Amino acid sequence: MKTNAGRFFEDYRVGQVIDHAVPRTISGGERALYHALYPARGALYSSDAFARACGLAASPVDDLVAFHVVFGKTVPDISINAVANLGYAEGRWRKPVWPGDTLRARSEVIGVKENSNGTSGVVWVRSQGIDQTGETVMDYVRWVMVRKRDAASPAPEPVVPQLAPAVAAADLAIPAGLDFTGYDFTLAGEPHRWGDYAVGEVIDHVDGVTIEEAEHMLATRLWQNTAKVHFDATFREDGKRLIYGGHVISMARALSFNGLANAQMIVALNGGAHANPCFAGDTVKAWSEVLDKAPTAAPGVGAIRLRLVAVKAGAGDPLTLKEGGKYAPHVLLDLDYWALMPL
């Protein structure tokens, strides 16, 4: 049997390190596709000239590209037999990715806990993207529920990692050279500075995008994410293709430009839930809430912690996140991240 059936719950043990396959060189092609797939307009990620005026060598690719590439590479080893993607924590972007960089991915198993039903368990991994120089460009913890190969196999000693509820502001990695003191708010698209946002403030991003099968498949393949459920209409009983959760993340993040145009760089992923599945035909809208703010050591640069919520348009009150303790059916995404803004 030469095809990869993937790992089952009993194949993971704490401390195990998995080097994921298929390294990837990023080019301007990936950036152009990112802009075609999402309404991304962050000036720092669109213009070399703007990025240089902010102290970077050139315009990097959108921060979520690194996340998607790493995530995609982990799929065959981590989530091919997953029942559910349960959460994210402690994600940090450590350096930007530019066209020409080559990324590979590695995961370490940091927790395992069998479910009481004996047929599945939860696996925690810390995954990292590594560039051609051997440096980590980003890392994050993800935990997934994975089927057991054999219900009769014994449960491992449970290890549940202690995860930070959010990355501490002091731990945020600021890209080398970043300087927002000469930031051009006109070219960036909005006048709102870090000081203009108040904790607790909610921003309705107004715009919406109706999703097509061709688009989410193009995106998901671009990140070499091969989970069958995204591509094969014969795979699920209902004939639907489940949209990769990361597609919704990038769509919501791009929509958040309208009101958060200056929340330029994502530097941490504190947590996130794919509240409900998304399917082609859904219209995605988004709103954000300011959760926290912190200064940074970089000139002119402040950090802002944001909750980003994606909802299906026309399917319920956008601001109602939960009903009876559970996510309401129209909620697609509830994400918590840190971004960098000009002071």
Next chain:
Amino acid sequence: MKTNAGRFFEDYRVGQVIDHAVPRTISGGERALYHALYPARGALYSSDAFARACGLAASPVDDLVAFHVVFGKTVPDISINAVANLGYAEGRWRKPVWPGDTLRARSEVIGVKENSNGTSGVVWVRSQGIDQTGETVMDYVRWVMVRKRDAASPAPEPVVPQLAPAVAAADLAIPAGLDFTGYDFTLAGEPHRWGDYAVGEVIDHVDGVTIEEAEHMLATRLWQNTAKVHFDATFREDGKRLIYGGHVISMARALSFNGLANAQMIVALNGGAHANPCFAGDTVKAWSEVLDKAPTAAPGVGAIRLRLVAVKAGAGDPLTLKEGGKYAPHVLLDLDYWALMPL
């Protein structure tokens, strides 16, 4: 309120200059996407070797890319509250755009005139694309009908700019170094020279393309054009997404290869009307009429003025442009431009 509600009619005054947001660096990715989205085959825009043989440093991106990028950037400032895109005039391409160039956009308001109903008015702007060296790569006049914020606000002094019915042949900007004396008609795809076209001649471009939602959205996002009506199926009462008029322009222009393969470079936009809306499922076909011809000072290079008409296949006689003084319902586009051809 941090999201951009856009300008209303009373926010424009003649002489006002608006610097548009989100500069954009173009790469080979945009060119590849352009070729995937449209059946574009102009050899000068496909091959570095062919472009060099014509005196250029390398193959530029299709001229319409510059138009789309500039147009897209103007949308949040000019047409987000527009009721209709009324026309174009005096468009000139002043230098080609190559991968690596960064474009930004600026508009000057050159006319305002309130409508007699008192609820909207017409705004004329001259928009230009500016590259990283500060040089203008193209500019054009566009006029749009924009809603008033408040019907009670007083009408401004009307200013209606005098616009040329067409760019004069003597005013066409010929790219530096362009030389068609060694032009390879075999590699270009057709033997027809400038001298082979007669004023009044009509060319049926034969091919047709049926448009998909995913394709027009990919294209429109690529130009960072964010008008809701193109993306959000919940925005219009009929649940349809209106296709960006520029998508039809590029589609029709690409289809015109078949019969006009040697009308290589677009150098002027004399005028244009988006005669009727286009929706996914429509099959676009095109025909051209030769309106004028003129020599140029560049070696081996002639100018040809063309009317490019796009129609919906199967919806009416393609050659019938107007019925009762109005565009017939199957007509999508009526464009008037100058192109450069080998003598």
Next chain:
Amino acid sequence: MKTNAGRFFEDYRVGQVIDHAVPRTISGGERALYHALYPARGALYSSDAFARACGLAASPVDDLVAFHVVFGKTVPDISINAVANLGYAEGRWRKPVWPGDTLRARSEVIGVKENSNGTSGVVWVRSQGIDQTGETVMDYVRWVMVRKRDAASPAPEPVVPQLAPAVAAADLAIPAGLDFTGYDFTLAGEPHRWGDYAVGEVIDHVDGVTIEEAEHMLATRLWQNTAKVHFDATFREDGKRLIYGGHVISMARALSFNGLANAQMIVALNGGAHANPCFAGDTVKAWSEVLDKAPTAAPGVGAIRLRLVAVKAGAGDPLTLKEGGKYAPHVLLDLDYWALMPL
């Protein structure tokens, strides 16, 4: 009449050489699009670092890109009036294609034979792709059935070329510098070496992809293949757009990663049949059979001859190729090729 009506059967004569139009410079944009359109994961075609470790200067574009570019350019001259694409033979990839290369295409007519019905005939051509240095990057024989312009025109002297049933292993072109002695099986995604495959072995590639109209049209346009039947829903009586056979080839090849991740480079096309048409909505699955194996002179490199079969999921037993001597209706593709694998 300025549009190209294409050649008819009586326009071909043995020995005729046709230089095809529209040379094409490849960039990272084409590679990114290839990865977005197909679930391609060959490490050699994804990572510059991996390619360098295998002795190449950088990561080339997928071998099938060269095939598609050459094929696309031949369409206006060879198959625009074709009734059927009958077969391929003697295809050889002679050197990899890297971003920055410019390809043009040339065909020589090597056979003609009128059909007994007198209304059409078969034309054999040997087509080659030529890069900017004048070197051949690949060539292959294709034969098509082409309509006659006039049934009354006399039949030519029939010439039927002798074609090899398969490219001999000794005739495979191994890319200069290729060295698999330091091949990283972990990064490549599978542990299976050349020695692990047995002639007669069948591999079910497990994954499936449901095809969308937007995707096959993006792909086909990217290769500047302009056959109307792929794009125009008003062209066929049934309103369907026929999917370019090469789209199925690339899809099946990409799906074959799962089980053949180390069959990295395609070096020969021995034969192939587009057994049945493919339409949007079809879910493509694939299986391979090992037909032959041979050593090569390059360090650590073996050659493997594979049959690659694409089928429609859910439409019949995937392994049943033929029924009553004809391809079963669920079979889309039956391809025979040589690839290079680490020993």
